Amino acid sequence: MDIPFISSGAANRAHYSLVRKVESASSVRSADQHLLVEIKSLRRQLAQPGLSLVRPTSNPSPSQQLTQIQPSCRECLIILLYCHMAITPGVVPQDAFDFALSHALSLAEAGRTMAQKRMGTRQVYGFVIDLTEYLSRLYVLRGNYACES
Numbered sequence: 001m002d003i004p005f006i007s008s009g010a011a012n013r014a015h016y017s018l019v020r021k022v023e024s025a026s027s028v029r030s031a032d033q034h035l036l037v038e039i040k041s042l043r044r045q046l047a048q049p050g051l052s053l054v055r056p057t058s059n060p061s062p063s064q065q066l067t068q069i070q071p072s073c074r075e076c077l078i079i080l081l082y083c084h085m086a087i088t089p090g091v092v093p094q095d096a097f098d099f100a101l102s103h104a105l106s107l108a109e110a111g112r113t114m115a116q117k118r119m120g121t122r123q124v125y126g127f128v129i130d131l132t133e134y135l136s137r138l139y140v141l142r143g144n145y146a147c148e149s
Contacts, residue, residue, distance in 0.1 A: 011078040012071060018079060022086055035087045039096070042080050045071065046103055053107055054116055073103050074116065077123045084126060 010016035018038050025031035045051070054074045071079075080100050101124060108120030 011075045014071065015075070015079045015082065019082065028088055031086070032088050032091050035083045036092070038079065039083050039087075039092070042076050042083070043099055045076050046073065046100060051076075053110055054112070073107055074119055076100075077104055077107065077119070081123055081126045 005013065005016045008016050008019070010019060018034065021034045022031045025034060052072045054072050077100060080097065084097050104120050104123035106120070108117050108124060111117040111120055
């Protein structure tokens with residue numbers, strides 16, 4: 001199915017390109033390889049200092065256009081959520097996406113609009129797949145805290 005970028009609903013061209021690679025992969029294994037490479041790339045991008053939460057909506061100056069080549073935190077999280085949902089279960093450990101939780105929480109907390117805050121909240125819920133496991137982690141953490149005090 002050939003859907004143009006404009007009609008795809010992709011966050012940016014990198015997201016569109018990844019979806020096309022995964023959908024046109026010759027096997028599930030090669031699709032997972034594309035996703036693993038993207039996860040590593042996103043981990044590096046999210047670790048960059050000065051990463052903006054969202055892309056500015058105003059027209060940037062020419063000097064700002066050069067710095068906007070780097071995607072925003074929101075765009076990285078959207079692509080990461082796609083990777084999380086598309087990768088074959090068991091290929092990556094369950095905590096492989098934990099590095100993005102702090103960024104998702106930051107977006108939920110510091111987003112300027114309700115839509116940005118909602119996106120951050122969706123990311124957090126997207127990464128915490130099994131709520132019972134999440135609650136059991138909290139229980140263990142509270143149990144450890146109670147034992148220390």
